Amino acid sequence: MMVFFNRRTVLAASLMIGAATAFGPAPAQAARTDLVLGVRLEPPHLDPTAGAAAAIDEVTYANIFEGLTRIDRNGAVQPWLARSWEISEDGLAYTFSLQEGVTFHDGTAFDAEDVKFSLDRARAEDSTNAQKPLFAGIESIEVVDPATVRITLAKPNGGFLFNLGWGDAAMVAPESAETNKTKPVGTGPFRFSNWAQGDNVEIVRNDAYWGDPVALEKATFKIIADPGAALASLLAGDVDAFPIFLAPENLPMLEVDPRFTVAVGTTEGETILAMNNKAGPLADVRVRRAISHAIDRQAIIDGAMFGIGTPIGTHFAPHHPAYVDLTDTYPLDLDKAKALLAEAGYPDGFTATIKLPPPVYARRGGELIASDLKKIGVELEIVPLEWAQWLSEVFKGKDFDFTIVSHTEPMDIGIYGRKDYYFQYDSPRFDETMAKLEIASDTNERYALMGEAQRIITEDAVNAYLFQLAKAGVWASGLKGLWVNAPIQANDLTGVSWQ
Structure with a gap:
């Protein structure tokens, strides 16, 4: 969905037309060639070939x-x-x-x-x-x-x-x-200029670029993690755009403000309650299935994302033609969840930790999930982490029971075949399916194999699949060329300009 026009926009346009008629045409002004782009997270470094963080x-x-x-x-x-x-x-x-x-x-x-x-x-x-x-x-x-x-x-x-x-x-x-981690040198249309750590990263136009020149002379990626600060900076004009806006509860207000364009698109971000498949009770598939039956996905979308997000039942983007809707595999059923826990030897539940990275969806979602699981006797200790800690403890160290994260890499179901990956899943059946997919070239055959892979990981309840992360972008109405959807984790500025 893209929002370009609203009642106030039309009214403002009418007033401007009237003013132009009365006083004559306004003098032409040169289009801006700078951009301040708000981003949620500071990258740990700037080498995309040496780090997993989407912020890079x-x-x-x-x-x-x-x-x-x-x-x-x-x-x-x-x-x-x-x-x-x-x-x-x-x-x-x-x-x-x-x-x-x-x-x-x-x-x-x-x-x-x-x-x-x-x-x-x-x-x-x-x-x-x-x-x-x-x-x-x-x-x-x-x-x-x-x-x-x-x-x-x-x-x-x-x-x-x-x-x-x-x-x-x-x-x-x-x-x-x-x-490249601190002074990245590439071939692109922008070159690195400065990194004020904790505040912003600045890039400038590469006038020696081999391809079509870009319109922007300078772009500043302003790091703003707090949703309230993000809204304030946008309203004050200190930031021109948030390709991923942090405060979805404010989108209705921004939609009716003629200063802004609001564009809600899709991402490759499967947001999951990840479970350590080799840790304690979670090593038992019956426990993981119980967890999946205890979670109210729509309530999490409503409470953590203010209704913006698509429920998913597997690790695959719903907009892809090979997606299989498996959201009914684990309907909300507390009695079923308790029965599975008892069958696995945990009739009174158990205690565990949930380690949460900084994004709003994780922090808000973690509180809601803790409330859901308490109803079946699973008591969660909430442990908030910064990204560096999360990458060290959870992603690399595998020292966790539960975590919430959005996997934004495109077509990344193959991660379930990595034996050393952080949720530590191991399935010969899945591996065999992915091996067939890797060599398949026929589209229909590939889609069928993708569907089979989705069913396997859902049947094994590797993780609890929550929702597909929406891309809610907000930017100044005169700015053109930012991506509405996010088929890959990027803020591609090559086609961005001011009108």
């Missing part, structure tokens, strides 16, 4: 760093630093023709050697890339000539070109890769 890509994707391909606003794969490619008949060899005349922001040339370096680095044994499995199927990378690179896979992968469009597959240079 929300600053750098398509702005500072680029890949061989890119994901556009519609979720489609587009050629980028690779202008074209050819795929061998057996589906194993991809020969990429690269854009020529491309340079990194430090003036060093981009060529096929940089592609080999970037992908070899991402798939190396000591790689810190958060999406290292994306590159595991690469068997070899051959530099044919400076403008041509051939990547050979061990087996066909129908999603390979999409994988290359992730921020984790961004092209980096050997001269600057080690310092």
